[in-house]
Amino acid sequence: MNQRPRRNRRTPALRNMVRETRLTVDNLIYPLFLVDGKKIKNEVKSLPGNYRWSLDLLLTEIEACMKLGLRSFILFPAVKESLKDKKATYSYSSKNFYLKAATAIKKRFPECCLISDVAMDPYSSDGHDGLVKKGIIVNDPTLPILGKMAVAQARAGFDLIGPSDMMDGRIGYIRQALDKAGFTDTGIMSYCAKYASAFYGPFRDALDSAPKAGDKKTYQMDPANKREALIEANLDIAEGADFLMVKPAIHYLDVIHLLHENTDLPIAAYQVSGECAMLVAAAQKGWLDFDQAMPEALLSIRRAGADVILTYFAKDWAMNHA
Ligand code: PBG
Numbered sequence: 001m002n003q004r005p006r007r008n009r010r011t012p013a014l015r016n017m018v019r020e021t022r023l024t025v026d027n028l029i030y031p032l033f034l035v036d037g038k039k040i041k042n043e044v045k046s047l048p049g050n051y052r053w054s055l056d057l058l059l060t061e062i063e064a065c066m067k068l069g070l071r072s073f074i075l076f077p078a079v080k081e082s083l084k085d086k087k088a089t090y091s092y093s094s095k096n097f098y099l100k101a102a103t104a105i106k107k108r109f110p111e112c113c114l115i116s117d118v119a120m121d122p123y124s125s126d127g128h129d130g131l132v133k134k135g136i137i138v139n140d141p142t143l144p145i146l147g148k149m150a151v152a153q154a155r156a157g158f159d160l161i162g163p164s165d166m167m168d169g170r171i172g173y174i175r176q177a178l179d180k181a182g183f184t185d186t187g188i189m190s191y192c193a194k195y196a197s198a199f200y201g202p203f204r205d206a207l208d209s210a211p212k213a214g215d216k217k218t219y220q221m222d223p224a225n226k227r228e229a230l231i232e233a234n235l236d237i238a239e240g241a242d243f244l245m246v247k248p249a250i251h252y253l254d255v256i257h258l259l260h261e262n263t264d265l266p267i268a269a270y271q272v273s274g275e276c277a278m279l280v281a282a283a284q285k286g287w288l289d290f291d292q293a294m295p296e297a298l299l300s301i302r303r304a305g306a307d308v309i310l311t312y313f314a315k316d317w318a319m320n321h322a
Contacts (some may be wrong), residue, residue: 021303023295025069025321029115029268030314033206034058035078036097046202047277048284050312052078055101059108066109068318074115074162074310075102078207079122087131088123088145092152099156106157115189116153118146118174119165127211129165130219137218142167147177154183160242164191166219172239187242189268193229193255194247196220199274206273229255233263241265246306248272250297253304260305269306271297276312291320 008018033044033052040054053061062073077098083090090096102114119129120142126132130142142165150161161178163170171190178186196217204210221228233244244263246256247270256269279297283290294313301309311317 021299023298023302023309023317025314025318027302027306027308028070028298028314028317029072029074029113029308029310030065030070031074031076031310031312032058032061033076033078034098034101036080044202044206046205047273047312048280049316050206052206055097055104058101059105062105062109062112065315065318066112068315068322070314070318071109071111072113072115072308073105074117075105076117076203076207077122081125081208084123084125086125088120088149091120091123091145092148096152099152102153102156102158113159114157115160115162116150116158118149118153118161118163118170120145120149121165121209121211122207126213127209128214129216130167135214139167139169143170143173146170147173150174151177151181151183154178154181154186158186160187160189162189162191162245164194164247166191166194166216166221168235169239171236171241175240188240189243189245190236190241191247191270192232192236192241192244193252193259194220194245195223195252197223197248197251197272197274199248199251199272202273202277223251226255226258229258230262233259237263237265243268243308245270245310247310248275249301249306249309249311250275253300256301256304256306266307267305268308268310269301269304271301271309271311271313273312295320 008014035052035054037054038056041057042052044050121127121129128137130137153161236244243266244259245268246252249269249271260267282288298309
């Protein structure tokens, strides 16, 4: 045999030398759930190890993450039912605790990267990402609401705006709204290929944001489709996105690869709540070794072509690799 691939696997030094994919803490974004109030740290039952935090305790948690070198965070608000309405008006209200929290976090940790979520669902009494009229999620009347939300978030100090709503034309609309308001340096991380997935379950438990009626299949992508992700990607690029996201990640590695091969923007991939929860559940049952399986899952997402990974394991990974 002239070729013996095992020769390069013989020692740790050799294996490290020829390793093709590397993951560092700089590649990770940690999703955090925020509630209004004080001294609240309330575990999400379907996502053990993740909490709904009030700002005071969240600041301590962010500080702990920063010490591990983890400095990018995406924030999601859990909003009281009484503050929700059909038009998600609380999303851009000056009283909004989520916006105030972002300002406080950036003031205390100016060196962190803070990413927002733009979609109506946490604020909508219908629980949909867009405006609901007669049972239909209407596209164009949703755009001004998303625009106001994005501008309010930029004003609050978010570094990147994260539209997760999947309305057509929203990246261009939001880019224009941001520019008009003077936020030309605030970037957009577009949820570009976001699928109508069953793996968002624990997240919707955390935010109490499940649709009150129907599902999200008229705006989120069909899990059967791959080429359609290129249509979304090309639109988002033309409309001014700074990052393209694929979501979920583990079950959509082919889509991550497709966008990596065919576009030039940085690719983000979101290992969503259900994808993380199933690994945690198997580990709790003793069926998987968490410390081995978790980094393998993250590495797979990198290998597929993701530059950055949004994952509920970000802190675990950082702790194990500090
Ligand atoms: C809201 C939003 C969702 C997630 C991120 N932003 C839920 C949804 O679209 O229903 C899911 C994230 C996760 O499951 O971890 N538009």
